[in-house]
Amino acid sequence: MRIHPTAIIEDGAEIDPSVTIGPYSIVESGAVIGPECRIESCARIYGNTRMGAHNRVCHGVTLGAEPQDLSFTPERAKPLVIGDHNHFKEGVNISCGVKSEHGTRIGDHNFWMAFSHAGHDAQVGDHNILANGATLAGHVEVEDHCFISGQVAVHQFARIGAYAMIAGVTGVSQDVPPFALADGHRAHFIGLNVVGLRRGGFDQSQRSRIKAVYRLVFRSGLRLAEALVRAEQDYPGAETEHIVRFIQSSRRGLISIG
CATH class of the missing domain: 2.160.10.10 (Hexapeptide repeat proteins)
Known part of the structure; x- marks a missing residue:
């Protein structure tokens, strides 16, 4: 040895x-x-x-x-x-x-x-x-x-x-x-991390708000800036504010929806 x-x-x-x-x-x-x-x-x-x-x-x-x-x-x-x-x-x-x-x-x-x-x-x-x-x-x-x-x-x-x-x-x-x-x-957006949100303590109303915001962002046909304004108007809340801040501070752009 x-x-x-x-x-x-x-x-x-x-x-x-x-x-x-x-x-x-x-x-x-x-x-x-x-x-x-x-x-x-x-x-x-x-x-x-x-x-x-x-x-x-x-x-x-x-x-x-x-x-x-x-x-x-x-x-x-x-x-x-x-x-x-x-x-x-x-x-x-x-x-x-x-x-x-x-x-x-x-x-x-x-x-x-x-x-x-x-x-x-x-x-x-x-x-x-x-x-x-x-x-x-x-x-x-x-x-x-x-x-x-x-x-x-x-x-x-x-x-x-x-x-x-x-x-x-x-x-x-x-x-x-x-x-x-x-x-x-490459990564595509395909939906919410529902399991992670549930484990993180987000209730149904919060998850629904997040889903609605992303529906505006990806599915409404609005320009991104317009969609963000609508999101804040139609779905006010902490989750919406977080999403809007994140997107507005993005330098590389968002992944596309799958």
Whole structure:
């Protein structure tokens, strides 16, 4: 076993004698690292991680980290299980599981480019490539031989079928079938964030006011300045004032309605 003297290996970590661990990396108690893995500098392998053989973990990678889920508590953590021959480039972050017994699972021969991410309970098969900044939200499922381009964002619970390719800067909110080429669109206004408003304590009258203002802005056919004047006249209230101020201070313009 080749471990740099600045690395921290907690008691209870199971590390194969053939593993290499670079400077300032941390392997927590409970982590399991299989044969011929290479852990480079400043990586952190959390205690819920189970890793197979011949994996390469580059600088600054975090594996098995706490999920970015506001409901998470440490006692609910489930494992991150990683297969063989995966390559995690600089800054990759993969969360442990939290809401399913199997946790987060990564198969074999996957290539994760710099700063790509998989959220809690994601399921990734074999021979997939995630380009720089590609992001899989919680519970996303990726089959085998997929190419997910840079800055792609996959919504929670969406599925990517085998041999699919997703073009860069694409937002994926629904399933992508096997063998498909998927391309994204820039953001369009498609309605109100009703769930967020309800959670934020906005009552029905407030939500109705907001909806009416946006109907004027996007659907009335009025020029924007005229629509804003009408909004303040017809639907007075704090929400209307906020919308009007925001639009009037916009420098780049508004997204269009979908």
